[in-house]
Amino acid sequence: MPNKIQLFRTLAVSNFFGLLGLMLVWQLICNAGSDTSVWFRLGLWVVPLLFPLPGLLRGKPYTFAWANFILMWYFLHGFTMLYIEPSQRGLALVEILFTTAAFIGCTAFARLQGRALGLGLPKLKDQQ
Template identity: 60%
Template sequence: MSPNISGYRWLALVSYIGLLSWVLIWQFATDFSQQSVLFKSLVYVLPLLFPLLGIIRGKPYTHAWANFILMWYFLHSLTMLYIAPEQRWWAAVELLLTTLAFAGCTLFARNQGRALGLGLKKLKDEQDG
């Protein structure tokens, strides 16, 4: 693995685990919401656990589809920045971690996928072959 790809993997891993930790602290250690523990666990924590093993193992495909899950947290942070002035600092950190995780996952999936020859073939190449 090249140093660039390794750096992208590190960025994705650290920011993803950081986001998971931040969400756990925000939702369970603060007293902002009156939602049940089950609701918080299912809505805020569970989605981040689905791709965690693949991200830890460095699987490019998992990094790629983890971005779909990250978009939930991106939208959540933007919404909280707008509607909850008392939680803006929490939402700003969530936005930063989500953005870094998205960039790291995207760059790692793209570059490691190319290095492994996992890219999608273009329709034009399929029709010619």
């Protein structure tokens, strides 16, 4: 794997794990006094990050591509918390940074590795 592709994979996976760790700390420690159950919060904020994890660790470009849909949930959450909860703005900013970096890494890796492997959708004009 070329260095550029490996760099984007590392960017994506490391920030994905950073986001996972942040969500664990945020829900278990920072929101310990919340009215909702800890299991509900973990199910809502941690479990979705576990779905693409096997494919990300194996370096599957398709998984990197669809993991972006999950990342957008956290991107929106970060901006919402930034706006509505002044006491958690620091956590929200870190969430936005992790999500943005993981999104860039996932997008670039999926595109570059997909091309390197010859994957992709053929253009309509090439099919006729």
